Amino acid sequence: MLASTLCFAMMSTCVALAHTRAPELGTALSSFVRSVVNLGLLLVLARGSAKALFGDRRPALWWRGLSGALALITYFAALSRIGAGEAAFLNQTSSAWVAAIAPLALGERTSPLTWLAVLASAIGTAMLGWPRLDAPTGDLAGRALGLVSGLAAAAAYLTIRRASATNGPAVIVFYFTLMSAIASAVMLVVLPAPPPTDPLAWAYLVGAGLFATGGQLLMTSAYQQGPVATLAAVSAGTPLFTTLLAAVALEQRPDALARVGMGVLVLASVALPFLSLRQGQRGA
Numbered sequence: 001m002l003a004s005t006l007c008f009a010m011m012s013t014c015v016a017l018a019h020t021r022a023p024e025l026g027t028a029l030s031s032f033v034r035s036v037v038n039l040g041l042l043l044v045l046a047r048g049s050a051k052a053l054f055g056d057r058r059p060a061l062w063w064r065g066l067s068g069a070l071a072l073i074t075y076f077a078a079l080s081r082i083g084a085g086e087a088a089f090l091n092q093t094s095s096a097w098v099a100a101i102a103p104l105a106l107g108e109r110t111s112p113l114t115w116l117a118v119l120a121s122a123i124g125t126a127m128l129g130w131p132r133l134d135a136p137t138g139d140l141a142g143r144a145l146g147l148v149s150g151l152a153a154a155a156a157y158l159t160i161r162r163a164s165a166t167n168g169p170a171v172i173v174f175y176f177t178l179m180s181a182i183a184s185a186v187m188l189v190v191l192p193a194p195p196p197t198d199p200l201a202w203a204y205l206v207g208a209g210l211f212a213t214g215g216q217l218l219m220t221s222a223y224q225q226g227p228v229a230t231l232a233a234v235s236a237g238t239p240l241f242t243t244l245l246a247a248v249a250l251e252q253r254p255d256a257l258a259r260v261g262m263g264v265l266v267l268a269s270v271a272l273p274f275l276s277l278r279q280g281q282r283g284a
Contacts, residue, residue, distance in 0.1 A: 001222040002237055007215030009088070009241035011208045015076060016084040016250055018204035022196030027077040028187035029195060030205055034072070035181035037209025038216070042174050055171035060163035064156055064172060065179030071152035072180050073187070074145045081142030083252040085243030089262050090146025092239045096121035096268070097154030120268035127261030160220060169220035176216065240266065 015034070019025050046052050055061060071091070078087040096118045156176070163172050196202065243262070246252040254262065 001219065004215045004218035004222065005237035006241060007211045007218065008238045009245055011211040011215060012079060012084050012088055012238075012242045013245040013249055014204045014208035014211065016079055016246060016252075018196070018201045018208070019080045020250060021198045021204065022201035024194050025080075025196045025201060026188075026191065026193030027073060027080060028184050028191060029193060030080075030208070031073050031076050031180060032184035032188060033202075033205040034076075034209045034212055035177045035184055037206055038173070038177040038213050039181060041210070041213045042170055042177065045170055053171055053174040055163075055167040055174075058163060058166070060159045061167065061172065061175045062179075064159040064163050065175035067152050067155040067159065068176035069180040069183040071149045071156055072176075073183060074152060075149035078142045078146035078149060082139060082146065083254070084246035084250065085239065085252055085262075086254055086258055087142070087146045087149075088239035088242035089258075089265055090143060091149045091153060092265060093121060093147065093150035094153035094157060097151055098157055101154060101158060117268045121265055124261045124264030124268060127257050127264065164220070169217050172220050173213075173216040 011034070015030055018030060042053060043050060071094075075087060075091050078090060081087075099118050100115075160172060163175075239262070243254070
């Protein structure tokens with residue numbers, strides 16, 4: 001899971017660099033390129049057999065694809081508006097959503113201490129997502145999109161457990177990338193935008209697709225094997241790595257309130273695996 005967080009952090013940084021190099025770049029195009037590269041690599045891994053990637057076509061696969069596509073598009077939209085680090089942390093609220101929804105969706109018991117960690121996550125999210133008076137117009141919309149991406153990502157993670165009963169990681173990732181490519185293509189038609197003229201921006205987008213493929217395969221494998229809430233907490237490394245990379249590569253540094261919110265989110269996310277382990281030991 002840790003390896004997947006590094007891949008996703010690199011993906012986010014590549015997308016942010018592409019939008020910085022080409023301000024005219026739209027979210028639909030960056031999502032589309034990322035998804036198409038992802039699909040191409042999956043076909044290579046499947047040795048050209050697209051039929052094998054469709055798996056058993058169970059509804060959970062399609063729900064995984066739809067929720068994942070929504071999470072991707074809203075995350076990229078937030079990233080281009082409020083910066084890579086803050087967008088990544090808002091997307092990371094998926095760990096709290098997973099812990100909160102898992103009892104209903106998967107029958108996994110959530111202890112009172114885990115609920116306390118979820119509450120702390122909500123407080124950290126409020127600090128991070130609070131509108132700034134001196135922020136640009138897109139600030140509120142960007143933070144709202146970041147929160148939506150977190151909720152959609154949680155829905156996607158929860159469907160992985162059901163979809164993986166008879167399907168491998170490549171199949172599950174295929175549905176996500178297929179639906180993301182379709183949704184992005186529709187957005188390109190409805191909301192057309194000029195493609196970037198900077199070749200380096202295109203290179204960053206391709207790099208985002210490469211890192212995303214590795215991250216998706218590693219993450220899906222992890223969710224097939226371990227407790228959902230614990231793995232979601234480990235994924236807290238993604239926004240941390242993304243924030244560090246954004247500070248170095250893009251000089252994007254969050255304000256004081258955002259830094260406090262990030263710290264609270266990290267503490268809550270790191271606490272979740274220990275709380276989950278303690279709960280498991282009591283139930284044994």
